[in-house]
Amino acid sequence: MTQQTAPLADEPAGARNPASAGGAVTLTGLGKEYGDFTAVHPLDLTIPEGSFFALLGASGCGKTTTLRMIAGLEDPSGGTVRIGDQDVTGLPPYKRPVNTVFQNYALFPHLDIYENVAFGLRRRGVKSVKGQVEEMLELVELGHLARRKPHQLSGGQQQRVAVARALINHPKVLLLDEPLGALDLKLRRQMQLELKRIQTEVGITFVHVTHDQEEAMTMADTIAVMNAGRIEQLGAPTDLYENPRTTFVANFLGQSNLIEAQVAGTSGDDLLLSVGDGRLAMPTARCVPSVRAGDKLLAGVRPEKISIVHADDAAEVPEGRNKITGRIVDASFIGVSTQYVVNSPWCPELAVFAQNVERDGRLVPGAEVVLHWSPAHTFGLDAAQDIEAGEVNA
Amino acid sequence: MAALSTAPAGAPAEVPPVPPGAAARRRRLVPYWLLLPGILWLLVFFAAPMVYQASTSVQTGSLETGYQVTWHFATYWDAFREYDVFYLRSLIYAGIATVLCLAIGYPLAYTIAFKAGRWRNVLLVMVIAPFFTSFLIRTLAWKTILADDGYVVTVLDKLHILNVTASLGITADDRVLATPLAVVCGLTYNFLPFMILPLYSSLERIDPRLHEAAGDLYARPFTTFRKVTFPISLPGVVAGTLLTFIPASGDYINAELLGSPSEQMIGNVIQSKFLTVLDYPTAAALSFMLMAAILVIVSVYIRKAGTEELV
Numbered sequence: 001m002t003q004q005t006a007p008l009a010d011e012p013a014g015a016r017n018p019a020s021a022g023g024a025v026t027l028t029g030l031g032k033e034y035g036d037f038t039a040v041h042p043l044d045l046t047i048p049e050g051s052f053f054a055l056l057g058a059s060g061c062g063k064t065t066t067l068r069m070i071a072g073l074e075d076p077s078g079g080t081v082r083i084g085d086q087d088v089t090g091l092p093p094y095k096r097p098v099n100t101v102f103q104n105y106a107l108f109p110h111l112d113i114y115e116n117v118a119f120g121l122r123r124r125g126v127k128s129v130k131g132q133v134e135e136m137l138e139l140v141e142l143g144h145l146a147r148r149k150p151h152q153l154s155g156g157q158q159q160r161v162a163v164a165r166a167l168i169n170h171p172k173v174l175l176l177d178e179p180l181g182a183l184d185l186k187l188r189r190q191m192q193l194e195l196k197r198i199q200t201e202v203g204i205t206f207v208h209v210t211h212d213q214e215e216a217m218t219m220a221d222t223i224a225v226m227n228a229g230r231i232e233q234l235g236a237p238t239d240l241y242e243n244p245r246t247t248f249v250a251n252f253l254g255q256s257n258l259i260e261a262q263v264a265g266t267s268g269d270d271l272l273l274s275v276g277d278g279r280l281a282m283p284t285a286r287c288v289p290s291v292r293a294g295d296k297l298l299a300g301v302r303p304e305k306i307s308i309v310h311a312d313d314a315a316e317v318p319e320g321r322n323k324i325t326g327r328i329v330d331a332s333f334i335g336v337s338t339q340y341v342v343n344s345p346w347c348p349e350l351a352v353f354a355q356n357v358e359r360d361g362r363l364v365p366g367a368e369v370v371l372h373w374s375p376a377h378t379f380g381l382d383a384a385q386d387i388e389a390g391e392v393n394a
Numbered sequence: 395m396a397a398l399s400t401a402p403a404g405a406p407a408e409v410p411p412v413p414p415g416a417a418a419r420r421r422r423l424v425p426y427w428l429l430l431p432g433i434l435w436l437l438v439f440f441a442a443p444m445v446y447q448a449s450t451s452v453q454t455g456s457l458e459t460g461y462q463v464t465w466h467f468a469t470y471w472d473a474f475r476e477y478d479v480f481y482l483r484s485l486i487y488a489g490i491a492t493v494l495c496l497a498i499g500y501p502l503a504y505t506i507a508f509k510a511g512r513w514r515n516v517l518l519v520m521v522i523a524p525f526f527t528s529f530l531i532r533t534l535a536w537k538t539i540l541a542d543d544g545y546v547v548t549v550l551d552k553l554h555i556l557n558v559t560a561s562l563g564i565t566a567d568d569r570v571l572a573t574p575l576a577v578v579c580g581l582t583y584n585f586l587p588f589m590i591l592p593l594y595s596s597l598e599r600i601d602p603r604l605h606e607a608a609g610d611l612y613a614r615p616f617t618t619f620r621k622v623t624f625p626i627s628l629p630g631v632v633a634g635t636l637l638t639f640i641p642a643s644g645d646y647i648n649a650e651l652l653g654s655p656s657e658q659m660i661g662n663v664i665q666s667k668f669l670t671v672l673d674y675p676t677a678a679a680l681s682f683m684l685m686a687a688i689l690v691i692v693s694v695y696i697r698k699a700g701t702e703e704l705v
Contacts, residue, residue: 073606093609100610106603110625119621120611165611 022084023049023172023205025070030079032065039065041229042079047222052199052206054220056213058252058390062229063209064177070207071100071175083172094123099166100175104182105158107150113137113161114146120169136168139198156187163195167202176208180215192218213253217241225249227390241302245288247381250300252390257306259299259347260383263291270375273299276346280322280378287380296383303351305377308340310360311368321372326350328367338363342371451678461674469679477663477680481687484659487574488643491581495589495638496631498582503593503630508602521590529584533651536580540570540652572654580648588637596630597623632699640688660684
C-alpha cells in the first residue's frame with residue numbers, strides 16, 4: 001500500500017487512481033434542518049479520492065453537521081451522500097465504508113490501546129488481528145504502549161490511537177472532526193505534519209473539519225470555507241488566500257485590508273479606483289463582481305503585500321505602485337515581522353506586516369507614513385457585503 | 395507592599411511572626427480534624443456496639459441471673475444448626491430480589507440516562523419519590539395491593555398465572571400474600587431505587603460519542619451495548635447489586651408484613667431473639683454470622699467482577 005501511493009503523493013488530488021472512484025465523496029443537495037434552524041443549506045460537493053479535504057469555518061457554521069452526515073451519525077433532511085459509486089444516504093454508520101476520528105477521540109476507556117485499535121477488526125469478524133494491530137501501532141509510533149489504558153496516555157498519544165483505530169479498517173474515507181482541537185499549540189503543529197505524513201502514506205481520502213485556518217492551510221490540498229450553513233468558497237489554500245471571493249473568506253482566512261472604493265474607469269487590463277482623493281489600480285481580472293464606472297467596490301490587499309516607508313522618504317516609492325498615506329497608531333514587534341496599524345483618512349486601521357530585515361527607527365506610533373503595494377496584489381470584492389464578515393478578533 | 399512583592403516567589407511575605415514550620419504542621423493536621431466527627435460517630439455508634447455484641451455472643455446466663463462472658467462459642471454452632479434454613483432463605487430471597495432489581499433497573503436507568511431528554515429529571519424524581527414515605531407504610535401498601543380479593547390477585551387468577559406460580563411453589567392456595575412471591579416482590583420494590591441510582595450515575599457519565607465511535611467501528615447497536623456500554627457501566631452494576639443485596643439479606647420487614655412464618659428470613663429470627671425471646675447471646679451470634687456470610691459473598695463477588703476501582 002505504502003509503496004504504491006507514496007511515489008504518487010505529489011500528483012494533484014484525485015489523479016492517483018483514476019480507474020476507480022472508490023474513495024470519492026459526492027454530496028448532492030445535502031442539507032440539515034433542526035426545526036426552524038437550517039444548520040446546513042443544501043450543498044453540492046465532490047471530494048476527489050485521495051485528497052486531503054478540509055471543511056473550514058467558525059463554530060456553528062455547519063461543518064461538523066456535514067461531516068456527521070457523511071459518517072451516518074446524523075440523518076440529512078434532504079439530499080444524498082455517495083461514497084465512490086455507492087449511495088450510503090440510508091445506511092447506518094456501521095455499514096458505511098468510512099471511519100471517524102472524533103473530537104476528544106472517544107477512545108473506549110475500559111479497553112487498552114491494543115483492543116481499542118482492534119475494535120473495528122473484531123466487529124467485522126477478522127480472526128487474527130495481531131499483525132494488523134501491531135503494524136498500525138507502529139505507523140503511529142505507539143507500539144510500546146499497546147497495553148496501556150487510554151487515560152494513561154497524553155493527549156497527543158490518544159490522538160494517534162484514535163487515528164490508528166480508524167485507519168486500521170482501511171476505510172475509503174477517513175473523517176476527522178476537529179482532531180487536534182484538544183492539543184496545545186506546539187503538539188498541534190507536530191500532529192498536523194504527522195497527519196499529513198500518514199495521509200500521504202496510506203493515500204485514502206481525508207475529510208477534515210476544523211475552525212483553525214492555519215491548520216487547514218497546512219494540511220489540506222483543498223479547503224471548503226463554510227459560513228452559516230453554506231460553502232462560501234472552495235479551492236486550494238493558495239487560491240483561497242490570494243483570490244478570496246467574499247469578505248468572509250478574505251477576513252477568515254488570514255487577514256485582509258478591505259478598502260471602500262469607487263470605480264473611476266479602466267486603463268488597459270487595469271481597473272482604476274478612487275478612494276477619497278487618492279487613486280488605486282487593480283487588475284480587472286481579479287475583480288469578482290463585474291463593475292462599471294461609478295460602482296462601489298471593496299478593494300482588498302493582504303497586510304504582508306504592503307510596504308511601509310516614512311513620509312520623508314515618500315519620493316523613493318517607485319511609480320506605478322498603489323499609494324496611501326497615513327499615520328501609525330500601533331506597532332507590535334512579533335519577532336519575524338512587525339505588525340503596524342495605520343490610520344488613513346479614507347480607510348481606518350490598515351494592517352501592515354513588515355519583515356524585520358532592516359528596521360526603520362522612525363516607524364513608531366504617531367509617525368506619518370506612506371503605504372505602497374503592487375496593483376497586481378489588489379483584489380476586488382462586491383461592496384454589498386458585510387465588510388467585517390469572518391473577522392477573527394484576537 | 396510594592397517592595398514586598400519583589401521578594402522571592404514562595405516566601406510567606408505577610409505572616410512573619412509564625413515560624414514557617416508551624417503553619418506547615420497545622421496544615422498537615424487539617425485532614426485529621428476533618429475526620430474527627432466521622433471517627434467519633436463510628437466509634438460510638440459502630441465500633442462500641444460491635445464490641446458489645448461480640449462480647450454478648452459469647453456470654454451465658456439468663457435475664458434473672460445476669461450474663462457472664464464465658465467464651466461460650468457453642469452458641470454460634472447451635473444457632474447456626476437451628477436456623478441454617480433461614481440463612482439460606484434470606485440469601486436466596488435477597489439474591490432473587492437483586493437479580494430482579496437489575497433486570498428492572500438497568501433498562502430504566504439506561505432510558506433515563508440516554509433516551510429521556512427533558513424528562514430525565516422528572517423520571518429521576520419519580521425513582522426517588524417513594525423515599526418520601528416511610529419504608530413501613532410502603533410495605534403495608536403492598537399488603538393492600540396483593541390482598542386476596544384485590545385486582546392484582548384477581549387478574550392473575552383469571553389469567554391462570556397463579557396456577558403457574560403455584561406449580562413453581564412460589565404461591566399457594568390462590569393467594570399471593572403470605573407467599574415467597576410476595577416477600578420477593580416487596581424486597582424488589584423497596585430496594586429498586588438503590589439499584590437504579592448507581593446504575594444511572596455510571597451510565598450517565600458515559601460519553602455518547604463512545605456509542606457513535608462504536609457504531610462507526612462497525613458495531614451494531616446491540617454489540618455496542620455488549621462491548622462498550624455494559625462493560626463501562628460495570629462499576630454501577632456492582633455498586634447497585636451490593637446496595638440491594640446487603641440490606642435485602644438482613645431485612646425482616648418484608649417477610650414480616652408480606653410473608654407467613656414459612657417465609658421468615660434471618661432478620662426476623664434476630665429481631666425476635668432480641669426483642670421477644672430476649673435471648674441476647676443467640677441474637678448476637680446470629681447477627682455476626684449474617685455479617686460474616688455477607689462479607690464472604692461480597693468479597694468473592696467483587697473479586698469476580700474484577701473492578702478494583704469501585705466501592
